[in-house]
Amino acid sequence: MYSADHLNLSRRRFLRQGAFTTAALGLNLLLPPWARSGAASNLGGIRPLSGNVFDLSVDKAPCTIDGRGGQGILVNGQLPAPLLRWREGETVTLRVTNRLAVDTSIHWHGILLPFQMDGVPGVTFPGIRPGETFVYEFPLKQAGTYWYHSHSGLQEQSGHYGPLIIEPQGVDPDVVDREYVILLSDWTFEDPHRVFAKLKKMPDNYNFQRRTAGEFFRDSRERGLGNTVDDRLMWGAMRMNAADIADVTGATYTYLINGHGPQDNWTGLFNSGERVRLRFINASAMSIFNVRIPGLPLSIVQADGLPVAPVETDEFQIGVAETFDVIVQPRDRAYTLMAESNDRYGYARATLAPREGLSAEVPALRPRPTLTMKDMAMDHGEHSGMNQSGMDHSGMDHSGMDHAAMGHGMDHGNGTERQQHKHAKGPGVVGLAMNPANRLSERPLGLQDADHRVLVYTDLQAREKNPDVRPPQRELELHLTSNMERYMWSFDGLKFSEVDEPIKLYKGERVRLTLVNDTMMPHPIHLHGMFFEVVTNEGDFKPRKHTIVVKPGEKLSVDITADAIGDWAFHCHLLYHMHAGMMRVVSVLDEPAPL
Amino acid sequence: MKQSATLLVIGVLLCAGEGRAQTAADAFYDPEAMAAAREALKDGHGNQVNSLAIAERMEYSAADSEDAFVWEGQGWLGTDANKLWVKTEGEYVDGDGTEEAELQFLYSRAVSAFWDLQAGIRHDFKPSPSRSHLVFGAQGLAPYWFEVDSALFLSDEGKLTARLELEYDVLLTQRLILQPRLELNVAASSDREVGIGRGFFDSVAELRLRYEIRREFAPYLGVSWGGDFNDTADLVEREGGNPREFALVAGFRAWF
Numbered sequence: 001m002y003s004a005d006h007l008n009l010s011r012r013r014f015l016r017q018g019a020f021t022t023a024a025l026g027l028n029l030l031l032p033p034w035a036r037s038g039a040a041s042n043l044g045g046i047r048p049l050s051g052n053v054f055d056l057s058v059d060k061a062p063c064t065i066d067g068r069g070g071q072g073i074l075v076n077g078q079l080p081a082p083l084l085r086w087r088e089g090e091t092v093t094l095r096v097t098n099r100l101a102v103d104t105s106i107h108w109h110g111i112l113l114p115f116q117m118d119g120v121p122g123v124t125f126p127g128i129r130p131g132e133t134f135v136y137e138f139p140l141k142q143a144g145t146y147w148y149h150s151h152s153g154l155q156e157q158s159g160h161y162g163p164l165i166i167e168p169q170g171v172d173p174d175v176v177d178r179e180y181v182i183l184l185s186d187w188t189f190e191d192p193h194r195v196f197a198k199l200k201k202m203p204d205n206y207n208f209q210r211r212t213a214g215e216f217f218r219d220s221r222e223r224g225l226g227n228t229v230d231d232r233l234m235w236g237a238m239r240m241n242a243a244d245i246a247d248v249t250g251a252t253y254t255y256l257i258n259g260h261g262p263q264d265n266w267t268g269l270f271n272s273g274e275r276v277r278l279r280f281i282n283a284s285a286m287s288i289f290n291v292r293i294p295g296l297p298l299s300i301v302q303a304d305g306l307p308v309a310p311v312e313t314d315e316f317q318i319g320v321a322e323t324f325d326v327i328v329q330p331r332d333r334a335y336t337l338m339a340e341s342n343d344r345y346g347y348a349r350a351t352l353a354p355r356e357g358l359s360a361e362v363p364a365l366r367p368r369p370t371l372t373m374k375d376m377a378m379d380h381g382e383h384s385g386m387n388q389s390g391m392d393h394s395g396m397d398h399s400g401m402d403h404a405a406m407g408h409g410m411d412h413g414n415g416t417e418r419q420q421h422k423h424a425k426g427p428g429v430v431g432l433a434m435n436p437a438n439r440l441s442e443r444p445l446g447l448q449d450a451d452h453r454v455l456v457y458t459d460l461q462a463r464e465k466n467p468d469v470r471p472p473q474r475e476l477e478l479h480l481t482s483n484m485e486r487y488m489w490s491f492d493g494l495k496f497s498e499v500d501e502p503i504k505l506y507k508g509e510r511v512r513l514t515l516v517n518d519t520m521m522p523h524p525i526h527l528h529g530m531f532f533e534v535v536t537n538e539g540d541f542k543p544r545k546h547t548i549v550v551k552p553g554e555k556l557s558v559d560i561t562a563d564a565i566g567d568w569a570f571h572c573h574l575l576y577h578m579h580a581g582m583m584r585v586v587s588v589l590d591e592p593a594p595l
Numbered sequence: 596m597k598q599s600a601t602l603l604v605i606g607v608l609l610c611a612g613e614g615r616a617q618t619a620a621d622a623f624y625d626p627e628a629m630a631a632a633r634e635a636l637k638d639g640h641g642n643q644v645n646s647l648a649i650a651e652r653m654e655y656s657a658a659d660s661e662d663a664f665v666w667e668g669q670g671w672l673g674t675d676a677n678k679l680w681v682k683t684e685g686e687y688v689d690g691d692g693t694e695e696a697e698l699q700f701l702y703s704r705a706v707s708a709f710w711d712l713q714a715g716i717r718h719d720f721k722p723s724p725s726r727s728h729l730v731f732g733a734q735g736l737a738p739y740w741f742e743v744d745s746a747l748f749l750s751d752e753g754k755l756t757a758r759l760e761l762e763y764d765v766l767l768t769q770r771l772i773l774q775p776r777l778e779l780n781v782a783a784s785s786d787r788e789v790g791i792g793r794g795f796f797d798s799v800a801e802l803r804l805r806y807e808i809r810r811e812f813a814p815y816l817g818v819s820w821g822g823d824f825n826d827t828a829d830l831v832e833r834e835g836g837n838p839r840e841f842a843l844v845a846g847f848r849a850w851f
Contacts, residue, residue, distance in 0.1 A: 124620050124629035153639065200645040201850065205810050212766040236739035302613075374815025393760040427675065428706035445774060483708050485736060488641075488675055495641025495675075502617040567617040581641025585617045 031116060046258050047078060049454070052092055056106070057586060058128075058150075059099035062160060065254050066261030070189050072159030073100065074149070079259040080183050080283065081148070081162025088143040088169040088274055094136040103127040106136070107151040107399075107528070107569075108164070109321060110305050110546040112133040113138040115566025118528055120151045123569050123585055127152060142170035144305025145279040145323045147183070155287040156575055159250070159259075161185065165279065166305075173463075174290060174301045176327060177274035184280065184318065184339055184348055186253040186287040196576050199247060203487045206249045206585075209345055209359035209368040211242065216465035238431065240520055242371045244484060246519075248286040250346025250536035250554055255287065255339065257350040265359060266350040272332035276352070279325050282318045285575035287547070288522060289339040289348065290317050290447060296335055296352075296362060299327040300455060304545040306531070307463035316455035317342065317444040317523035318551035334358035342446060342522075344368050368444030371520055373556035377433030377553030419516060419555070423479050424493030428581075431482045434517045436555035438555035440536050445522065454569070458536045468561040471538045474593065476503065480550060480572070482519040483517065487582060489519075489572065495581025496571075502585040503570065506593035514557045517550045524576065525550045527586065528568040530556035547573055562588045645849060654846025656819065660837055661851040662689040665844070678703040680734075685721070690760040696720040699730055712737035719750060722789050727751045736799065740764070756791070766821055772813070774802040778821075785826055794825020805848055814847045 061074040075081030085093050098104045105127050109121040121127030128134040149161035162182045187193060198205045211232075219228040222277050235242050235348030260266040279302075282289060292298075292315040300311050312325075318324055318339075334353040341347060342364045351359045421432045441458040443450070482489045487493075497525045505511055511530070515525060526547040533542035535557040542559070549558060571583035608716030620629050647668040654781050656663045666685040680703040685696035694721040717728040732746030749755055752803055758780050765773040780797040799821030805813040819842045828838035 116620055122629075122632040122634075123617065126620075126632040128622050196643075197645055201647040202810065208769045210766055210769060212768055214768065233739070239736055239738060239740060427708055430708040476739075483686045486675055486705070486710060491640070495640035565619075567619045579640060579643075583640050587617045587619065 015131070016265070021250070023181060044589070046083040046183065047103045048081055048083040048085050051143070054088055054092065054094045055097070056081070056094060057097045057099055058104045058106075060462050063259070065187050065189075065256070065259075066263040068189070070187070073104075073155045074159050075106075075162055078339040079159040079161070079186065079256075083162065083181055084148070084164040086140050086166045087165065088140050088166050091137065091139045091515065094190075095119065095133050096136065098128040101130055103129055104155060104160070105146050105152045108136075108138075108146070108148050108533075110144075110146040110323070111138070111164075111525075111528065112531075112564065113190055113562065114571045115205050115529055115568060118568065119565075120528065120569045121565050124464065127366060140166050140303065142166060142303055143172075144307075145281060146305050147180075147281045147283055147321075147326055149283065149568070152408065154285075154575060154579060156187075157186070157188065157192035158186075161283040163279070163281050163283075163331040173307060174277060174325070174327060175275070176277040177442075179277035179279060180268045181258065181281065181335065182350065183256075183258050184282045184287075184289055184291075185246070186257075186284040186285060186341075187256050188248075188252045188254075190252055190360060192575075195248060195252065196372070196579055199487045199576060201483050202246070204241065204244070205249065206251045207244065207343075208249065208251050209245070210503055211370075211577060238376075239433065239485065240371075240376070243368060244371070244520060245369060246286065246341060246345070247287070247487075247574070250341060253287065253341075255284075255289075255341060255346050255348035257337070257339065257348045257376055259410035260304060260350070261363075262347060262349045267356065268350065268352050269356065270330055270352060270354060272354050273329065275326060275327055275329050278337075279323065280318055281323045282320050284320050284377065285321065287563070288317060288319050288342040288444075288524070290315060290342060290444070291312075291339045291437055292316075292336070292452075293328065293335050293337050294360075296328045296330055297331075299531050300460070301325050301327055303460050303543055304531070304547060306544050308543055309461040309463050309541075311455070311461075312453070312457045312460070314452035315447065315450060317447065317549070319349070319522065319573070320524050320543070320575075321524050321547040322549070328352075328467060330354075334360040334494050336360040338363055340365060342369075371445070371552065372593075374439075375520055375552035376431065377436040377518075377555075383530075384550040415532055417571055421518070423481070426493060427486060428483050428488035428490050428495065429481045429493045429509060429518070430485070431518055431520065433516055433553055433555070434555055436516050436518075438556055438558055439551045439554040440534065442551070445550070457543065460534070460536070462533075462541045465540050466542055466544065468510065468563075470509045470510045470561075472559055475512045475514060477514045477516065478503075478584075479525050480515060480517045480519050480525070482521070482582075483578075484520070489575075489582035490572075490580075491582060491584055492529050495542055496583040499584065502567065502587035505586060505588045507561070507562060507565060507588065507590050509562050509593045511560045512557050513560055514555065515548075515550050517552055517553045520552045521574075521584070522549050522551050524573040525571075526573045527560070527570050529564040529566065529586075530560055530562070530568070534561045563587055565590045577578065597632035601843075629730050642674060644672065646670070649848070649850035651848055652843045652844075652846055653849070654815075656842045656844045660840060661691070663687060663694075664689075665846075673703070676709070676725035678705075680711075680715070695722060701730060701732070703734070707735075713746070719764075719789070724788055726786075726789060728756075731837050731838045741815075748788065752786055752788075754786045757781050757783075758802055770807040770813075772805050772807065774803045774805065775815075775816075776803065781829070785823075787830075789826070790830060792823075792826025792830050794827065796823045796825070798822070798824060801844075803844070811851060812847065812849045813844070817844045818842070819844055 061077040063079040105119045118124040130509040143166045149156045177409045223437045254261045257266045337350040386449045445456045481493045531544040568586045571578045645755040650668040652667045664687040666784045671678040680701040683825045691826040697719045699717040701713040703711045703713045713732040719726045728748040728750045734744045761777045801819040803815045804819030807813040807816035816840045822839035831838040
């Protein structure tokens with residue numbers, strides 16, 4: 001029906017028109033899998049733009065969330081921003097016009113590019129002034145699922161984010177019949193600056209799942225009065241809240257899939273038996289999701305855009321800014337795609353169905369998880385200090401590292417050493433991890449007891465051998481620090497506003513960055529410009545990522561090859577944490593490391 | 596101490612080498628525009644000025660001897676480390692007019708994770724004659740979640756008094772909150788003109804039950820018991836009053 005000449009036009013019109021029948025789904029097979037995304041009549045996929053040259057305009061624009069009108073800061077008037085389809089090996093040009101009254105920017109998340117095109121005001125360029133058009137231009141050296149978003153102020157919270165997909169130059173190893181972008185995000189009708197202001201005034205403002213007297217009595221019945229009193233006294237002594245799972249919650253957020261709230265019920269259609277690729281992107285400001293599709297095993301094939309050895313699971317957690325490509329093979333029925341916020345106060349939901357108008361049961365929200373001793377890094381049980389499970393130090397070349405100088409206080413002899421904290425400890429720092437442990441093989445908070453498979457980081461293995469398998473020459477340690485009572489977030493006890501110096505890396509060097517989470521919250525830590533290998537083992541197929549969620553009380557390492565000269569942002573991808581100061585600049589200097 | 600720790604962090608963890616701020620982008624863009632953007636980035640990531648205004652108690656108090664309108668509120672403006680802090684409280688008695696009204700202006704410095712040290716001035720517009728005080732205090736969160744506000748006051752008459760306020764929130768539900776509160780005022784010496792004797796005065800134990808319709812707005816009901824003790828109680832009794840009373844209170848808490 002569609003000739004090749006008309007293909008491009010036809011598929012775009014097709015996507016826009018929406019409503020179609022199973023018969024149309026058949027005709028649809030003439031299209032490449034991504035154009036076969038299709039759309040239910042009310043919803044539709046995210047409108048794609050493809051080619052080499054793109055015109056993007058940033059402006060305030062109305063949007064509708066679950067039937068309620070709001071105003072966002074949107075790209076081309078869309079929430080989310082247009083799906084950009086690029087092709088590996090080509091050079092793209094993006095003309096971004098700022099129609100706001102304030103500066104804006106677009107950062108291409110996870111894209112390897114010249115740093116001056118990275119789009120972080122104050123680090124890689126001055127920002128885009130009101131009325132100005134900035135032209136980004138860079139070659140594409142990778143393929144996979146990524147996204148883009150504002151790096152100015154809190155604009156990201158207002159809808160300034162969108163998916164981008166780079167098609168591989170060769171044959172896509174993951175053959176599918178159909179694909180959808182599943183872009184998760186959190187929307188608030190409040191002014192994001194007001195949200196931040198409230199967190200500064202009353203840090204538990206959005207937490208409506210605090211521990212109550214009722215919970216005390218319930219715990220007393222279940223675990224005994226003595227234990228419950230001890231537990232409450234322990235948390236009280238530290239002035240920490242075991243129910244502090246998320247700072248900003250469903251009390252103000254509506255969780256979205258492809259810009260649609262749970263009532264909208266975004267629906268993706270498929271033909272029974274098809275292999276469907278779901279490109280999950282967590283574009284939230286603050287929300288970590290646990291994702292499952294009851295009845296469907298999920299085959300994870302990509303993490304943060306790069307192929308991983310396929311691993312099957314039933315549920316996975318996606319931190320802010322992470323992406324996962326998942327292949328499913330649904331049968332002739334409807335499925336609910338359930339993305340629970342990690343504090344279980346709300347959810348995003350979509351439907352996968354063979355026909356329009358179908359839906360499946362939406363599972364009830366599971367109970368709010370509670371932080372444990374281990375999250376405080378005070379567990380004295382099986383893990384002790386640096387004797388990290390799943391980590392084999394024997395194959396590692398320690399010769400180039402002076403552990404004493406790095407302040408590790410590592411004592412491989414008896415395993416009773418405590419974590420050192422040679423960083424600033426001012427009003428912004430509460431709680432120091434005494435015995436942080438490598439938790440890469442552990443399930444995320446709240447999923448420990450799920451009676452099905454749950455993805456853990458050690459399940460991920462790069463499909464291709466790591467491009468640089470040299471052992472690290474140098475080790476850096478950085479602590480994730482906070483004081484929830486003052487809503488202060490920092491690295492090494494210092495906010496970005498308090499430091500003058502970047503973290504310096506030298507051209508070509510191989511660095512092991514160890515992150516110690518002294519806080520009670522998981523932090524998705526993101527490095528611009530370079531992927532890092534997550535040290536899940538000492539092999540040559542470590543998963544490569546641009547964002548890693550560091551669990552509370554965790555100490556983990558990532559290896560970085562400093563091959564991208566320039567200045568790069570490095571930060572917690574929880575937007576208000578970054579805004580509060582949990583950020584650094586990493587400068588890769590065009591000079592060899594000093595001896 | 597903190598600075599040496601900072602230097603250590605930069606020196607040891609962020610690796611040695613020549614000091615050089617991140618300026619790579621200056622080769623591609625106007626260095627002046629970059630410098631301005633860098634400043635803005637720094638200020639926007641940890642150096643913001645925030646504020647709070649809270650009316651902790653706006654209430655009607657009904658006791659045997661008198662009914663009164665009582666207020667207590669605080670506000671601050673500043674960064675994480677440095678704040679200007681304002682506190683006010685007072686009492687308007689039915690029929691007698693404003694009997695107490697005080698206002699404090701304080702500089703507040705975050706000195707540890709949970710504590711601010713505060714210093715400034717306090718002026719009592721009422722009772723008459725008015726008094727001014729130097730204030731030195733500590734405000735914060737004690738272990739086990741006790742909110743503490745404490746201060747020493749040295750008046751322009753050279754009289755020393757101290758105040759300690761303790762509050763604790765018991766969450767009956769997410770919105771229904773029971774708050775025991777204790778306030779102690781103690782004088783080192785008497786100041787007869789304003790009716791204060793040596794020892795404890797104006798000290799109360801209270802219990803309020805509030806319902807947070809929104810986090811920002813919570814009406815409440817409560818009870819209050821207390822008043823004057825020691826020498827001040829004697830003064831009150833000599834004038835034929837009840838030094839200590841039981842009162843029912845109704846009011847609201849609000850912040851923005």
